[in-house]
Amino acid sequence: MTPAIRPLLAGNWKMNGTASALATLEAIAAGIAHLPDVFDTLLCTPATLVHRAASAAKATRIQIGGQDCHTGQVGAHTGDVSADMLADCGARFVIVGHSERRADHAETDDLVCRKARAAIASGLTAIVCIGETGAEKAQGKTLAVVERQLLKSVPDSATPRNVVVAYEPVWAIGTGLTPTVKDVAEVHRFMRDQLSARFGSECAGMRLLYGGSVKGANAHELMGIDHVDGALVGGASLKAEDFLSIARAFPALAEA
Numbered sequence: 001m002t003p004a005i006r007p008l009l010a011g012n013w014k015m016n017g018t019a020s021a022l023a024t025l026e027a028i029a030a031g032i033a034h035l036p037d038v039f040d041t042l043l044c045t046p047a048t049l050v051h052r053a054a055s056a057a058k059a060t061r062i063q064i065g066g067q068d069c070h071t072g073q074v075g076a077h078t079g080d081v082s083a084d085m086l087a088d089c090g091a092r093f094v095i096v097g098h099s100e101r102r103a104d105h106a107e108t109d110d111l112v113c114r115k116a117r118a119a120i121a122s123g124l125t126a127i128v129c130i131g132e133t134g135a136e137k138a139q140g141k142t143l144a145v146v147e148r149q150l151l152k153s154v155p156d157s158a159t160p161r162n163v164v165v166a167y168e169p170v171w172a173i174g175t176g177l178t179p180t181v182k183d184v185a186e187v188h189r190f191m192r193d194q195l196s197a198r199f200g201s202e203c204a205g206m207r208l209l210y211g212g213s214v215k216g217a218n219a220h221e222l223m224g225i226d227h228v229d230g231a232l233v234g235g236a237s238l239k240a241e242d243f244l245s246i247a248r249a250f251p252a253l254a255e256a
């Protein structure tokens with residue numbers, strides 16, 4: 001982790017969760033309440049749950065986020081959800097540019113950047129996701145992909161308050177595979193350097209998350225890497241005990 005940056009443990013429920021999942025949120029909140037208050041905890045629920053989740057999380061340390069937003073705030077876009085709507089429901093964050101959306105909906109860096117701008121305009125923090133595919137990694141293109149996605153997906157108006165960057169290698173998502181500590185360290189150092197070169201010291205405090213098969217068994221090792229300021233967790237955020245086993249790695253690594 002990075003000294004002086006408050007870490008963020010974020011769960012991404014993806015397309016999972018109906019009303020009964022609020023019990024999971026409550027169990028996570030109860031577990032988090034027993035840990036030192038030295039890190040932030042976020043659950044990005046399906047849009048349909050954001051309002052109820054935000055109500056359920058009100059008196060807890062859990063914050064709520066969405067998983068996607070439109071580039072605009074209102075208009076004739078059947079089925080889409082705007083950042084204003086998420087904020088109105090109690091969301092504080094929204095994920096943009098997750099690799100599943102880039103793949104399923106052909107989202108480009110430019111579109112992701114415009115979504116991030118819409119999120120910021122609504123007062124949300126945008127969690128901008130980037131990461132190489134397995135084929136790109138095999139071709140030695142990891143840093144080139146990360147450089148391009150960072151440059152094109154993160155808006156010029158980014159600050160540590162309104163943007164979080166999540167490095168999620170596509171091949172590590174839901175596979176049980178993770179990059180080596182050395183590889184994660186190299187990418188996160190590279191992202192910090194790129195952001196510093198572009199934004200100057202303004203962005204020194206921007207949180208850089210790692211995502212992809214994070215679980216209790218590897219959380220301490222992955223979160224202990226320099227410039228890894230938290231995790232974006234998929235599968236292991238769906239069960240309270242799995243998520244809490246990751247959360248327990250945070251206090252010892254976070255600066256009190």
Ligand SMILES: O=C(CO)COP(=O)(O)O
Binds near residue numbers: 172211214232233235
């Ligand atoms: O995509 C992810 C979080 O956004 C990671 O998913 P898994 O933790 O299931 O690998």
